[in-house]
Amino acid sequence: MDTTFWDEADRLLIRYGASFTPRIIERARGAYVFDREGRSILDFTSGQMSAILGHAHPDIVSTVSSAVASLDHLYSGMLSPPLLALADRLASTLPTPLGKTLLLTTGAEANEAAIKMTKLYTGRYEIVSFDRSWHGMTQGAASATFSAGRRGYGPPIPGNLALPTPNAYRSPFRTTDGAHDWEAELAYGFALVDQQSAGSLAACLVEPILSSGGIIDLPPGYLRRLRQMCDERRMLLILDEAQTGLGRTGTMYAFERDGVAPDILTLSKTLGAGLPVAAVVTSAEIEQVCHDRGFLFYTTHVSDPLAAAVALTVLDVIAREELVRRAAQLGEQLTDRLLALRDEHEVVGDVRGRGLLQGIELVTDKASRTPADALGTRVTSACLDRGLHMNIVQLPGMGGIFRIAPPLTISDDDLYAGLDILDASLKAVRHEQ
Ligand SMILES: Cc1ncc(COP(=O)(O)O)c(C=O)c1O
Numbered sequence: 001m002d003t004t005f006w007d008e009a010d011r012l013l014i015r016y017g018a019s020f021t022p023r024i025i026e027r028a029r030g031a032y033v034f035d036r037e038g039r040s041i042l043d044f045t046s047g048q049m050s051a052i053l054g055h056a057h058p059d060i061v062s063t064v065s066s067a068v069a070s071l072d073h074l075y076s077g078m079l080s081p082p083l084l085a086l087a088d089r090l091a092s093t094l095p096t097p098l099g100k101t102l103l104l105t106t107g108a109e110a111n112e113a114a115i116k117m118t119k120l121y122t123g124r125y126e127i128v129s130f131d132r133s134w135h136g137m138t139q140g141a142a143s144a145t146f147s148a149g150r151r152g153y154g155p156p157i158p159g160n161l162a163l164p165t166p167n168a169y170r171s172p173f174r175t176t177d178g179a180h181d182w183e184a185e186l187a188y189g190f191a192l193v194d195q196q197s198a199g200s201l202a203a204c205l206v207e208p209i210l211s212s213g214g215i216i217d218l219p220p221g222y223l224r225r226l227r228q229m230c231d232e233r234r235m236l237l238i239l240d241e242a243q244t245g246l247g248r249t250g251t252m253y254a255f256e257r258d259g260v261a262p263d264i265l266t267l268s269k270t271l272g273a274g275l276p277v278a279a280v281v282t283s284a285e286i287e288q289v290c291h292d293r294g295f296l297f298y299t300t301h302v303s304d305p306l307a308a309a310v311a312l313t314v315l316d317v318i319a320r321e322e323l324v325r326r327a328a329q330l331g332e333q334l335t336d337r338l339l340a341l342r343d344e345h346e347v348v349g350d351v352r353g354r355g356l357l358q359g360i361e362l363v364t365d366k367a368s369r370t371p372a373d374a375l376g377t378r379v380t381s382a383c384l385d386r387g388l389h390m391n392i393v394q395l396p397g398m399g400g401i402f403r404i405a406p407p408l409t410i411s412d413d414d415l416y417a418g419l420d421i422l423d424a425s426l427k428a429v430r431h432e433q
Pocket residue numbers: 105106107108109111134135136137207211212240241242243268269
């Protein structure tokens with residue numbers, strides 16, 4: 001432990017969350033980060049769920065170097081060829097009419113822009129999202145974020161309403177045979193929304209797989225029904241694919257599984273593969289109406305050529321290295337291994353997710369399903385000691401939920417090595433008890 005470093009961190013930094021990982025990281029390459037003691041740590045969270053090409057991918061290194069040297073950042077009203085190339089390429093990955101792009105920097109910012117466009121377009125202001133949602137830390141996005149961070153900051157933006165998160169493992173909505181009755185849950189949730197609405201329902205803003213909410217995959221059919229419910233109320237559907245977009249779940253976009261397209265799509269984390277890039281994509285019709293009504297979203301880094309070049313390279317590498325297929329294939333192996341862990345360990349209650357975005361939920365025992373927050377912390381630390389960085393959901397009652405989202409470029413061997421460490425850590429913690 002380098003006490004000077006941590007003393008200096010205490011003296012100099014604003015703490016923005018629960019705790020820092022107790023390692024000083026000096027270098028990152030491929031699927032690994034390396035600490036000051038020279039220990040390699042397998043990065044099962046792709047940084048902050050972003051570095052889908054691993055760290056320091058040669059194509060990204062070369063793109064950033066040449067863009068910084070030749071065309072980095074411009075006056076916000078200036079356009080450049082990389083921006084159009086990116087917008088065109090993004091549109092080619094999406095169903096029509098999703099063809100108009102706004103290039104930004106962070107996920108919260110993209111959701112902020114999407115919410116503003118929705119309000120202008122519909123003339124209404126109520127935004128519906130899940131009660132375990134995470135859409136970002138700026139005011140509009142945070143008001144639509146129900147999983148954390150609501151207390152102590154004064155009033156959220158009026159008009160944000162919540163739908164129950166369809167958590168198959170924990171939902172009280174059950175059919176007579178005990179299966180998750182998501183249809184009843186959604187109908188009940190929307191009835192509450194309708195009842196609370198001030199008559200100004202504008203949009204549903206949701207993640208296809210809630211990540212910070214505990215890796216909750218929307219049940220097949222859910223998104224289609226939600227789309228219908230939005231259409232019935234002339235609400236827009238905004239999908240936030242910050243974590244699920246760009247191949248991670250085994251399809252280019254998670255919404256493809258359901259054959260349902262959003263009116264507005266927001267992309268961030270994976271689009272920059274670790275660098276700050278985000279985008280809003282919508283139809284020409286929505287864009288036109290917003291423009292006619294004076295849509296304003298001038299930011300310092302809007303349309304930056306550097307960000308555009310990076311995102312274009314990310315899309316190139318995904319296509320060239322066939323990473324969507326790779327995520328699907330590796331995802332199947334990951335599921336098999338996680339299910340084997342569930343069979344072996346009494347404390348592994350649930351396995352869920354898709355492709356290379358999966359989660360396991362630790363419980364005190366399978367029968368009671370009692371959340372095991374403290375156990376989550378101990379397993380995380382046992383994994384770190386053995387060279388694996390795993391991310392627990394840092395929310396009360398959810399501290400036993402691990403998010404597993406390695407880079408899509410991870411080798412089979414590294415994926416298996418990480419899962420072996422997880423297995424060994426679960427055993428070690430059990431033996432300590
Ligand atoms: C689904 C989702 N949307 C939006 C955000 C916010 O993105 P950012 O932190 O880049 O603002 C996150 C971040 O965790 C996220 O997971």
